[in-house]
Amino acid sequence: MREKNIALRNKMIFVTGVAGFIGSNLIMKLLKTVHPVHIIGIDNMNDYYDVSIKEWRLKKIENIANEYPESSWKFVKGNIADREIIDQIFNEYKPSVVVNLAAQAGVRYSITNPNVYIESNLIGFYNILEACRHSYDNGQEGVEHLVYASSSSVYGTNKKIPYSTDDKVDNPVSLYAATKKSNELMAHAYSKLYNIPSTGLRFFTVYGPAGRPDMAYFGFTNKLRAGDIIQIFNYGNCKRDFTYVDDIVEGVKRVIQVAPEKKTGEDGLPVPPYTVYNIGNSNPENLLEFVDILQQELIRAGVLPEDYDFESHKKLVPMQPGDVPITYADTTALERDFGFKPKTSLRDGLRKFAEWYKEFYMQEEF
Numbered sequence: 001m002r003e004k005n006i007a008l009r010n011k012m013i014f015v016t017g018v019a020g021f022i023g024s025n026l027i028m029k030l031l032k033t034v035h036p037v038h039i040i041g042i043d044n045m046n047d048y049y050d051v052s053i054k055e056w057r058l059k060k061i062e063n064i065a066n067e068y069p070e071s072s073w074k075f076v077k078g079n080i081a082d083r084e085i086i087d088q089i090f091n092e093y094k095p096s097v098v099v100n101l102a103a104q105a106g107v108r109y110s111i112t113n114p115n116v117y118i119e120s121n122l123i124g125f126y127n128i129l130e131a132c133r134h135s136y137d138n139g140q141e142g143v144e145h146l147v148y149a150s151s152s153s154v155y156g157t158n159k160k161i162p163y164s165t166d167d168k169v170d171n172p173v174s175l176y177a178a179t180k181k182s183n184e185l186m187a188h189a190y191s192k193l194y195n196i197p198s199t200g201l202r203f204f205t206v207y208g209p210a211g212r213p214d215m216a217y218f219g220f221t222n223k224l225r226a227g228d229i230i231q232i233f234n235y236g237n238c239k240r241d242f243t244y245v246d247d248i249v250e251g252v253k254r255v256i257q258v259a260p261e262k263k264t265g266e267d268g269l270p271v272p273p274y275t276v277y278n279i280g281n282s283n284p285e286n287l288l289e290f291v292d293i294l295q296q297e298l299i300r301a302g303v304l305p306e307d308y309d310f311e312s313h314k315k316l317v318p319m320q321p322g323d324v325p326i327t328y329a330d331t332t333a334l335e336r337d338f339g340f341k342p343k344t345s346l347r348d349g350l351r352k353f354a355e356w357y358k359e360f361y362m363q364e365e366f
């Protein structure tokens with residue numbers, strides 16, 4: 001295990017993408033478990049998917065923040081690609097820890113909407129790096145740890161399973177993946193040049209209540225409920241590491257508290273305090289089984305009727321461009337260094353998702 005070198009208590013933490021799925025859950029976790037804690041969050045509330053889910057998440061954060069008056073929570077609606085806003089936040093709040101989760105996510109959307117990936121994932125991330133760099137100006141203590149979201153997509157069509165951070169990942173198969181790999185390269189350069197301790201996290205498919213509607217399990221749910229037929233890609237032979245969101249934020253919280261050490265090399269220059277981890281379940285599930293448990297849990301939660309004919313609502317189809325048949329994380333480094341091991345079973349996680357879905361979309365029907 002690596003020693004914690006950052007105490008989150010009383011720290012100013014800046015998180016981007018806080019109205020997002022992982023971001024909102026991380027904020028709630030921090031508010032509930034670190035006392036006191038001071039968090040500033042930004043999100044541009046874009047309409048890539050249903051904004052009411054983002055608003056719902058922010059409301060939940062607000063309610064939890066109200067329970068802990070000794071802590072502080074501030075939300076800024078803004079774009080990380082806007083340098084002025086980012087600089088203002090750094091100048092005013094002087095964060096010690098920065099967690100960059102804001103990004104344009106999604107592989108398929110990047111095929112038709114490349115601009116927003118360049119804006120949010122490259123320019124936005126560059127602004128964060130620049131702000132971290134200048135946080136040390138005039139002898140200020142500055143940022144102690146920058147943690148940022150990368151993605152399992154960087155592995156492209158890697159043949160070797162499980163995916164390891166030691167694998168060469170120079171063959172992205174989508175612009176989304178290319179931006180995430182670029183983030184890792186940019187972070188490395190900034191860590192080397194300005195001694196910014198940075199940790200990249202390659203997330204593997206995260207799911208849970210108030211998750212992203214653009215992800216397969218959510219889309220399947222919408223379709224099954226509407227009585228449509230769902231398409232299961234690669235004839236159901238896709239394997240994914242599905243990781244429940246509570247497990248993911250527990251992992252992120254552990255990682256935040258352990259910044260890579262600053263060291264000086266033989267040349268007298270900083271050895272970049274830089275590291276990248278996979279964060280996932282390391283237990284790939286077959287898509288067909290996943291969908292089967294999902295439909296059972298949707299019936300249990302009352303989203304689908306008891307007598308739902310699942311067999312007649314599924315169609316097995318080939319792969320989509322940009323998709324990869326199997327993503328499966330080698331997470332031994334995360335377990336070794338942080339004792340991180342996801343513990344939520346697929347059934348429990350999908351049960352919570354189904355119950356949330358029922359409450360969010362179907363309350364008024366009863």
Ligand SMILES: NC(=O)c1ccc[n+]([C@@H]2O[C@H](COP(=O)([O-])OP(=O)(O)OC[C@H]3O[C@@H](n4cnc5c(N)ncnc54)[C@H](O)[C@@H]3O)[C@@H](O)[C@H]2O)c1
Nearest residue numbers: 017019020021022043044079080102103120149203205206
């Ligand atoms: N959820 C997953 O399975 C998964 C897998 C791999 C990587 N990731 C990465 O993890 C991070 C969080 O993912 P998520 O699932 O919570 O996605 P999400 O889309 O729910 O959250 C991202 C949030 O960032 C905001 N945002 C986007 N561009 C912005 C900008 N320019 N300025 C300010 N806010 C902006 C969005 O409004 C959104 O609320 C992302 O970087 C994503 O690429 C997620």
